[in-house]
Amino acid sequence: MTLTPCQISNFGLSGVMNDSEVRELLQKLPPIHVANPPLHSISYVDKVYYTQPGHRRFPPELVWGECNIVSEQRVGVVTLFRQQEQGNNDVYDFEFTIYHEIGHTVFELILGSNQKIEWYSLCGEEIARWNPAGGNPLEHFCDSYAHYMVSNEMEKRSFSSEYEFMKKYVFNIGGIQ
Numbered sequence: 001m002t003l004t005p006c007q008i009s010n011f012g013l014s015g016v017m018n019d020s021e022v023r024e025l026l027q028k029l030p031p032i033h034v035a036n037p038p039l040h041s042i043s044y045v046d047k048v049y050y051t052q053p054g055h056r057r058f059p060p061e062l063v064w065g066e067c068n069i070v071s072e073q074r075v076g077v078v079t080l081f082r083q084q085e086q087g088n089n090d091v092y093d094f095e096f097t098i099y100h101e102i103g104h105t106v107f108e109l110i111l112g113s114n115q116k117i118e119w120y121s122l123c124g125e126e127i128a129r130w131n132p133a134g135g136n137p138l139e140h141f142c143d144s145y146a147h148y149m150v151s152n153e154m155e156k157r158s159f160s161s162e163y164e165f166m167k168k169y170v171f172n173i174g175g176i177q
């Protein structure tokens with residue numbers, strides 16, 4: 001089966017990486033995570049974007065990225081936004097956000113229902129320790145997905161349950177059904 005790579009656009013405007021550097025980041029992931037489908041595209045929009053009134057994060061915070069799942073086509077559309085008013089200067093945060101948003105597509109469109117159930121039960125034990133302010137299991141999945149890609153060995157040890165889950169079910173393509 002031939003996989004079609006997802007579209008990548010406008011990252012040259014970010015000031016921290018261009019489209020081909022994003023392509024290189026994506027090539028570190030299992031090909032099925034970044035093929036179209038399920039990942040339609042990933043693009044950069046050079047504007048600051050705040051959470052809107054009524055959002056769980058209030059007062060408004062900068063939104064670094066989003067992933068819209070288009071349910072009819074079963075694809076994810078990822079957009080990254082400018083991370084600071086004055087522009088982008090943190091490559092680590094930028095890479096982390098790219099992986100986090102791809103994680104949303106992976107959770108929604110690739111992860112099997114048994115794995116989702118297992119993730120939710122793992123979160124019941126782990127999320128309070130990880131994010132005492134209260135996060136949700138879906139965002140925690142995406143953060144863990146990104147950490148798996150960008151963290152050093154010491155950081156990986158501090159989230160060993162999540163790391164094992166990622167290794168076993170998410171980054172091992174054969175383990176996903």
Ligand SMILES: [Zn+2]
Pocket residue numbers: 100101104139142
């Ligand atoms: Zn998210």
